[in-house]
């Protein structure tokens with residue numbers, strides 16, 4: 295029923311981008327600062343499925359690098375619609391900072407939480 299927030303426990307997986315991936319991000323029409331060549335997974339520790347790190351955001355599209363032990367790819371997503379404060383009218387620090395459909399708990403800059411099943 296209530297929001298179940300916990301200490302931040304992020305997946306420890308990291309990935310080093312290859313030349314093609316760096317070139318892809320460099321080619322996006324964004325004024326974002328230069329991309330780091332190494333990214334860390336932003337999902338909850340112990341999550342299912344591929345690891346994921348946000349590479350760049352272009353308008354409403356977020357380009358996420360997703361990887362497993364054997365492969366990696368870059369995919370476009372929109373923001374996860376979950377937020378800890380349902381009444382908020384605009385994005386805030388407490389809104390989920392992951393992509394729509396991500397595995398594991400929702401994550402803001404400070405906490406992970408489990409959304410109510412009944413929506």
Ligand SMILES: [Zn+2]
Nearest residue numbers: 305307335345
């Ligand atoms: Zn991960």
Ligand SMILES: [Zn+2]
Nearest residue numbers: 374376390400
């Ligand atoms: Zn979420």
